[in-house]
Amino acid sequence: MATRSLPILLLALLGLLIANLMFGAVSIPFKSILEGFQVGNANYFTVHEYRFPRTILAMLVGAMMALAGALVQGVIRNPLASPDVLGVSHGAGLAAVFYMTFFPDADIRWLPAVALIGSLIAALMLWWLCGQHSSTIKLAITGVALAALYASCIDFLMLVKPLEINNALLWLTGSLWGRGWNQLSMLLPWLLLIPFALWLAKPLNLIHLGDDSAISLGIKANKLRLASLAIAVGLTASCVAICGPIGFLGLVAPHLTRKLVGGRHQILLPSTMLVGAILLLLADLVARTIDPPIELPAGIMTAIIGAPYFLWLLLRTK
Amino acid sequence: MSLSTHNLSVGYHDKAIVKQVDLTIPEGKIIALLGPNGCGKSTLLKAMARILSPMEGQVHWQGKNLHGIASKKLAQQLALLPQTQxxxxxxxxxxxxxxxxxxxxxxxxxxxxxxxxxxxxxxxxxxxxxxxxxxxxxxxxxxxxxxxxxxxxxxxTPYLLLDEPTTYMDLSHQVELMHLLRKLNLQGKTIITVLHDINQAARYCDHLIVMKQGEIITQGSPESVLTQKLLKKVFSLDAQIHQDPIAKTPMCVVE
Known part of the structure; x- marks a missing residue:
């Protein structure tokens, strides 16, 4: 399964990377794109300053959110789990909106740190409410409830501080609009989390067999759970800080990938990053080209696909 | 003496299910843990597989506290088949x-x-x-x-811990499994298994450990353990002990 899927996924990724550079408010022919990387070219601004960093950003954010979802689903053993379902994304969102509305002049570069604190608090809150040995369903329901609470707090903040609403509103739907080299450089250090996540592939396979078997096979189940969730929180927070909470990506991508390549994490984790990147590139491409020059936030596109998928999963798991 | 418990109490949510058990597992045998539902046999097995941490006392592997041994190393010594997966x-x-x-x-x-x-x-x-x-x-x-x-x-691993391995299996596979366990035992493995079926235990195991309400009532060879009195006391069962016509092991028949 895996050997057939990987080349197709890589081809799809490459195709979408090129398509994202070509299409938008104006279309640029394929052969002009390479010229667009040269300073002074007519397309230099569109290609090098605008579309290229945004495309790379979409690829990385898609990959990181999907990886975070796979880590969470891996240790919680529940296909319904993902950072957005557990309230971690909205926790990051709430912290970021709080920061943007109360400190409108503050440096935007602190946003990832603020979002990280928000998502950490959200994760700790969930941990504290559910404890170590709670059922996965309890965890998922508590997470959804907390996410709704954070979302209403965000609404409250924006009603109280209507002047700063525009920035926050745009950011909140999960958008890649206006994101460029600055945001890309903010995200880069967080890529260091990826090798740590891949390093967990083997123990994640074993925790999939249940705690009893995992411990018997020499895994420290609680430590692994903590490490995976911590990495997932870090990945989510850094992405949310830059693009806002792009919903359902962390839920859908790992799930689709498991259907494509199976459940071994040595294959699942790298593949889910590919699938996540493909999904977000596709979402952003559609969002930019559906009615140019007006752009829809990519988060709306992922929600249109993701929400029914979530409902279908929910119905299937009874 | 490789696997032993010392004044071991273990359970869930601060409630002890296994109470102050001292037990030394006889090496090189097939050992069955028997007892009525809720007697603590699975809990004891899990404690010996370091799934559960003791509330009191210790489990020792080769004289050392089980929880002090590197987990990967211990995983090369003890393997557990859980009851449900x-x-x-x-x-x-x-x-x-x-x-x-x-x-x-x-x-x-x-x-x-x-x-x-x-x-x-x-x-x-x-x-x-x-x-x-x-x-x-x-x-x-x-x-x-x-x-x-x-x-x-x-x-x-030299030690194998099995929690009701015959559940869900049809009869022929149950027999196959018990034969496989004997084969592995003859290769030198010590096998500790929780079993529901007293007759299966008496026929295929060397050493029976009978538990009730978190305590070990008796242990020994099937011939010495299986008595009318014990079945009445532990399982509240009126039964007779007969000899299995084929294996010549004791067998209980309910009255």
Whole structure:
């Protein structure tokens, strides 16, 4: 399964990377794109300053959110789990909106740190409410409830501080609009989390067999759970800080990938990053080209696909 | 004396299920843990497999506290087959059995030739070779039980802890399993298994440990343990003890 899927996924990724550079408010022919990387070219601004960093950003954010979802689903053993379902994304969102509305002049570069604190608090809150040995369903329901609470707090903040609403509103739907080299450089250090996540592939396979078997096979189940969730929180927070909470990506991508390549994490984790990147590139491409020059936030596109998928999963798991 | 418990109390949510048990597992035998539901036999097994931490007392492996031994090293000594297993999604039978080699593989879990030999052998012994490429989630309960058993056996440990391994299996596979356990025992493995069926235990095991309400009532060979009095006392059962006409082991027949 895996050997057939990987080349197709890589081809799809490459195709979408090129398509994202070509299409938008104006279309640029394929052969002009390479010229667009040269300073002074007519397309230099569109290609090098605008579309290229945004495309790379979409690829990385898609990959990181999907990886975070796979880590969470891996240790919680529940296909319904993902950072957005557990309230971690909205926790990051709430912290970021709080920061943007109360400190409108503050440096935007602190946003990832603020979002990280928000998502950490959200994760700790969930941990504290559910404890170590709670059922996965309890965890998922508590997470959804907390996410709704954070979302209403965000609404409250924006009603109280209507002047700063525009920035926050745009950011909140999960958008890649206006994101460029600055945001890309903010995200880069967080890529260091990826090798740590891949390093967990083997123990994640074993925790999939249940705690009893995992411990018997020499895994420290609680430590692994903590490490995976911590990495997932870090990945989510850094992405949310830059693009806002792009919903359902962390839920859908790992799930689709498991259907494509199976459940071994040595294959699942790298593949889910590919699938996540493909999904977000596709979402952003559609969002930019559906009615140019007006752009829809990519988060709306992922929600249109993701929400029914979530409902279908929910119905299937009874 | 490799595996022993010392004044061991263990349970869930601060409630002791196993109470101050001192037990030394006789090496090189097939040992059955018997007792009515809720007597603590599974809990005791889990404590010996370090799944549960003692509330009081200790479990010792080769004279050392079980919880002080590096987990990967211990995983090369003790293997547990849990009573119930989750159904992993998207995992093939051969992959699951290969997971049993985890205590020996590196960080990426690569399987070498020696590992593969053991995996193939255990799949053959448990009769699942032809299921190798199927998904575990598509198997029947009995097939899945044998796949998990193969995974546990692939761990290749001198001690094997089994929690009701015959559940979900049809009778012929139950008999096959008990014969396989004897074969493994003759290769030098010590096997500790929780069993429901007293007659199965008496027929196929060397040493019976009978528990009630978290305490060990008696232990010894099937002939010395199985008495009318014991069955009445532990299982509240009126039964007679007869000799199995084929295996010549004791057998209880309910009145």
């Amino acid at each position: 989750p159904i992993p999604e998207g995992i093939k039978v051969k992959d699951l059995v290969a997971y049993g080699r985890s205590p020996y593989t590196g960080f990426w879990g690569r399987i070498n030739k020696d590992d593969q030999v053991i995996i193939d052998k255990m799949m053959e012994e448990t009769g699942i070779t032809e299921l190798a490429d199927q998904l575990v989630s598509e198997l029947s309960g009995g097939q899945r039980q044998r796949v998990w058993l193969a995974m546990t056996l692939a761990q290749d």
